[in-house]
Amino acid sequence: MPRTARTRSIHRAPLIPRWALIGGALVVALIGAYPYYGTNAYVLSLLGKFLCYAIFALSIDLIWGFTGILSLGQAVYFGIGAYFVALSLKMNYALEHPTRYGGKIPDFMEWNGLTELPGFMQPLLNTPLAVAGALIVPTLLAFLFGVITFKRHIYGVYCAVITLAEALILQDFIIEYQAYTGGFNGITDYGNYSGGPFLLFILAVTVIFFVVARALTHSRTGTVLKSIRDNDVRAEFMGYNVANYRIFVFCVSAFMAAAAGAMYAAWVGIISFLDAGPIYSIEAVIWTAVGGRGTIIGAFVGAFLVKGAEFFLSGTLAEWWQILVGGLFIFVVLVLRDGIVGTLVNWVRRRRGSLRAITEESDQKAHDLQVDWQPQGAPRPGEEVR
Amino acid sequence: MASLLEVKGLTTKVSGFTILNNLDFSIEENELRVLLGPNGAGKTTLICMVTGQFKPYAGSIRFAGSDITGWAPDDIFQAGISRKFQVPNLYETLSVFDNVMVSLKGRRRVFSTLFQRVNAQERDRIWEILEFIELADKANEPADALSHGERQWLELGMLIASDPKLLLLDEPTTGMTEQGKHKTAELIRKIAKSHTVLLVEHDMHIVRQIAERVTVLHQGQMLAEGPLSEVMNNETVREVYLGRGKFQ
Amino acid sequence: MMLQSIITQFLSGFSVVAILVIAALGLAVIFGVAGVINMAHGEFIMIGAYTAAVVGKLGGNTFIAIPVAFVVVGLLGLLIERGIIRWIYDRPLETLLATWGVGIILQTVVKLIFGPELYYVGGPKVLEGGFRLIGRLPFPWYRLFLIVMAILLLALVFVVIFKTNFGLKVRAVRRNRTMSGCLGIDTARVDMMIFVFGSGLAGIAGAILAPIKSVSTAMGFPYAVDSYMVLVLGGVGNLWGVLAGGGLIGEAETILSFIFNNVIGRLLVFLFIVIIIRVVPRGIFGYYERR
Numbered sequence A: 001m002p003r004t005a006r007t008r009s010i011h012r013a014p015l016i017p018r019w020a021l022i023g024g025a026l027v028v029a030l031i032g033a034y035p036y037y038g039t040n041a042y043v044l045s046l047l048g049k050f051l052c053y054a055i056f057a058l059s060i061d062l063i064w065g066f067t068g069i070l071s072l073g074q075a076v077y078f079g080i081g082a083y084f085v086a087l088s089l090k091m092n093y094a095l096e097h098p099t100r101y102g103g104k105i106p107d108f109m110e111w112n113g114l115t116e117l118p119g120f121m122q123p124l125l126n127t128p129l130a131v132a133g134a135l136i137v138p139t140l141l142a143f144l145f146g147v148i149t150f151k152r153h154i155y156g157v158y159c160a161v162i163t164l165a166e167a168l169i170l171q172d173f174i175i176e177y178q179a180y181t182g183g184f185n186g187i188t189d190y191g192n193y194s195g196g197p198f199l200l201f202i203l204a205v206t207v208i209f210f211v212v213a214r215a216l217t218h219s220r221t222g223t224v225l226k227s228i229r230d231n232d233v234r235a236e237f238m239g240y241n242v243a244n245y246r247i248f249v250f251c252v253s254a255f256m257a258a259a260a261g262a263m264y265a266a267w268v269g270i271i272s273f274l275d276a277g278p279i280y281s282i283e284a285v286i287w288t289a290v291g292g293r294g295t296i297i298g299a300f301v302g303a304f305l306v307k308g309a310e311f312f313l314s315g316t317l318a319e320w321w322q323i324l325v326g327g328l329f330i331f332v333v334l335v336l337r338d339g340i341v342g343t344l345v346n347w348v349r350r351r352r353g354s355l356r357a358i359t360e361e362s363d364q365k366a367h368d369l370q371v372d373w374q375p376q377g378a379p380r381p382g383e384e385v386r
Numbered sequence B: 001m002a003s004l005l006e007v008k009g010l011t012t013k014v015s016g017f018t019i020l021n022n023l024d025f026s027i028e029e030n031e032l033r034v035l036l037g038p039n040g041a042g043k044t045t046l047i048c049m050v051t052g053q054f055k056p057y058a059g060s061i062r063f064a065g066s067d068i069t070g071w072a073p074d075d076i077f078q079a080g081i082s083r084k085f086q087v088p089n090l091y092e093t094l095s096v097f098d099n100v101m102v103s104l105k106g107r108r109r110v111f112s113t114l115f116q117r118v119n120a121q122e123r124d125r126i127w128e129i130l131e132f133i134e135l136a137d138k139a140n141e142p143a144d145a146l147s148h149g150e151r152q153w154l155e156l157g158m159l160i161a162s163d164p165k166l167l168l169l170d171e172p173t174t175g176m177t178e179q180g181k182h183k184t185a186e187l188i189r190k191i192a193k194s195h196t197v198l199l200v201e202h203d204m205h206i207v208r209q210i211a212e213r214v215t216v217l218h219q220g221q222m223l224a225e226g227p228l229s230e231v232m233n234n235e236t237v238r239e240v241y242l243g244r245g246k247f248q
Numbered sequence C: 001m002m003l004q005s006i007i008t009q010f011l012s013g014f015s016v017v018a019i020l021v022i023a024a025l026g027l028a029v030i031f032g033v034a035g036v037i038n039m040a041h042g043e044f045i046m047i048g049a050y051t052a053a054v055v056g057k058l059g060g061n062t063f064i065a066i067p068v069a070f071v072v073v074g075l076l077g078l079l080i081e082r083g084i085i086r087w088i089y090d091r092p093l094e095t096l097l098a099t100w101g102v103g104i105i106l107q108t109v110v111k112l113i114f115g116p117e118l119y120y121v122g123g124p125k126v127l128e129g130g131f132r133l134i135g136r137l138p139f140p141w142y143r144l145f146l147i148v149m150a151i152l153l154l155a156l157v158f159v160v161i162f163k164t165n166f167g168l169k170v171r172a173v174r175r176n177r178t179m180s181g182c183l184g185i186d187t188a189r190v191d192m193m194i195f196v197f198g199s200g201l202a203g204i205a206g207a208i209l210a211p212i213k214s215v216s217t218a219m220g221f222p223y224a225v226d227s228y229m230v231l232v233l234g235g236v237g238n239l240w241g242v243l244a245g246g247g248l249i250g251e252a253e254t255i256l257s258f259i260f261n262n263v264i265g266r267l268l269v270f271l272f273i274v275i276i277i278r279v280v281p282r283g284i285f286g287y288y289e290r291r
Helices: A018-037 A041-066 A075-096 A107-111 A119-125 A127-150 A156-176 A196-218 A220-230 A232-237 A242-268 A278-291 A297-317 A319-334 A339-372 B043-050 B073-079 B096-101 B120-132 B148-161 B178-192 B204-210 B228-232 B235-242 C002-034 C041-057 C062-083 C092-114 C141-163 C165-175 C177-182 C187-209 C220-234 C239-259 C262-279
Strands: B005-014 B017-027 B032-036 B058-063 B081-084 B166-170 B196-200 B213-218 B221-227 C130-133 C137-140
Touching (some): A018 A196, A041 A242, A041 A278, A075 A119, A075 A242, A156 C092, A156 C220, A220 A242, A232 A242, A297 A319, B032 B178, B032 B204, B043 B058, B043 B166, B073 B081, B148 B178, B213 B228, B213 B235, B221 B235, B228 B235, C002 C165, C002 C220, C002 C239, C041 C220, C137 C141, C141 C165, C187 C220
Parallel strands (some): B032 B196, B166 B196
16 A cells, blocks of 8 residues: 655654744743833843843753753853953943042952952953953863863763862852952942843843754754763764763853853843852753753743742742742652653644544545545446446 | 784783683674674673774774774774664664664764754665664654664664664564564665674574574684584584583 | 971871761762762751751760761651652662752751751760870860761771671672562662661761851751762772772862862862873772773
8 A cells, every 4th residue: 555645754843833933032022122111120130130041041951951961060151251241340340430449449359458450350351352251261161171071971970060069169269269259249339231222132142042052953963962862872882972072062051151141240230159159050950950951942931930930939938939949859850850841842742643643544544435436437447438 | 805804812801801812703794694602702792892892901803904993982983883782772762763863874073963954865865774674654753662673673773874884783683572583684684785794693593594604602712603504513512502511 | 397287287187088988978878879869968967967956955965966866867868768769760860950959948947947047066075175196286086086986987887788688788789780689689678778878877977077067057068069079089889989089088178278278279179089080980999880
């Protein structure tokens, strides 16, 4: 029985499915227009922050959801990006606004006894240079880390624990060397960009990152990364240099995290060691898990949902919010394993799959009927028409 | 003419145990060789060595004229050797189609796969392979939804896609039904028409079905080699298989 | 002169080593057998310390607190193993996340019960004061107690693993899980018992370590991270690993912190660990790893 053409097709979603295009446009419009219709300045500041969180969660989805690398210290890259920009802005601000003692250096430097800007920090006065540094330094650091660990096939639990230690050490460094970093109090009171135009900028960068990430994971590279996640031994014996792929995606992820951190510092106007430490890193992992690993859009959903819930609930719930968060970790591992978006996608696929099976079946029946069906009076095969 | 694969004096020690002991072994191009031997003889270890999973203690491995001793697994793959594991090793969440697609010969480096999609020629090849292993109507299913037999065939399909010069198949019929085993044997025979195959197998029915030349390993060394009937009539081989003999 | 200082640091470093060994032992036991990392390990230690605080309030001292903490945290471990861990043994990375959540919950609950203030737990009166080592180095008796306890705990674990029936099953499961299952060993039960045992050890660690610094709900995290580093460096599944990891890290940290400062000391130790595991990816005493 001849097969229909349908059996030779595979179900491949388009690069950006229609629902994503429509939904995405709506969300972008909602967020982008807020400065013009919204009245709550706090909500406005949250929107900018959440977008940065979404990018950060995306960076984690790339390495964890798609490639299977659990890093508990991604905030290192976010934090370095943030500090580069914050320091630059702060130092420039201090030049314009001398302190009461007349010094033209940041207040925390003065408090710690410095009288002029340290030589090695002078280049940060050049903000474009600082931004470049904010992006390049973390990426290089990630490259170094990747070469050291992935080339020796150190991954899984060991990698997770090492990245955790890395974040903790950076955090300690920031607190210890407070003359240069603002220490425990962080860096505050600098000329930050918190208006509508900058929100649009962050929004544009977010959209670009998400589209690029989708294009990357929708292509062959994405399939290779997933194959490494599923069975790295098989991938290696099938000719893929697993270490190189891991290093590559780790660097891309670090770049994204650094960009998110840089924009965050410019938007929010206050950063501290918390933005570079292990707790923030692990938080972001949960946003990704809640939204859905390996789904790209799940990162956005998870970040907005969890942080949004925190905004609404943590005031009234106080300590109980933390218990909820802890429970969320457990819930996402035991129950909602594919996250919100992942579960939705599975559900839709199953329904579409069964729908397709039903339509295929009826198509086949119709085809069979057509083959057997002969109109009354029509010549039978072999009969001559007279 | 030099053999396609040439192993000389190969010795392997794992955790203090000597598994391969000064083994000499070779395969000619386009052969279908079956590797026999009782458990622990070193068959899987030999495959592990050839594919670069371990470094040998002593000895050398030459393939297609190059010395590949100590190479990394992905480099050995590029040289033209593909391996099938005893337990099917698949990409569980990927679809059947994607499992084969990602194994296609060609583009392995990071920047050569970046943003690439599958072109029409590759797509046809994948469908060809899927129909050869009779999994075409399950192309969209994730690999972990397949039955055990289907998983074995999928891995075979992945190996075919990688178009190697030498295929190392480690007990590909494990856990299959009788029917499945025969079908697998036929598949292997067809594959062997255009590739060199080294097959490790226990089931003597299968071996009789497709074997041309046979090598018997015992305690890390070659016990006998030759056409199947000849080897099976060898006294020492019979003793070893019946468990009474000890190789000197 | 500098050399003498370094030597005295080396000797006082023994107590740091002891602290690391005591803290890491519970984690090592669980990770070595069941392959899961308990991210709530720090909180287990913290609860052991709070137990000691309660015992102290009720008139007891450290010696009484130790077995009490073992039981309290051991039971807690049982609860968590049955409720959460036992479903996810095959997914070690996710165990990290789930146990991190448990840790958050534990911290918050303890804070709700005891409040956010710091507690001071004193050591037993008999161990107060100290003696002088090499002329000028003051060496508190409690530090010596730490060293003694580290050795005792190592010995205890050794005896349990190598001289008991239970330990025999544990070793069988660790070497070959499938085979042990075939031989009739209830591997799920072994996993559960070892988790309880490891949790209890963490509780003991908390009770012993409580007098060193003040007790607070966040005190456990640094100990936990240190324990992970001990396991990564020393290797898993082997008691020598705990000793080697703890010894190297403890001494390196003490000496380097003395020469530079605390933070640089930790950074150098971290780099040192990273370099070593480049050479031995599964730790110094980790089992042989195929490429």
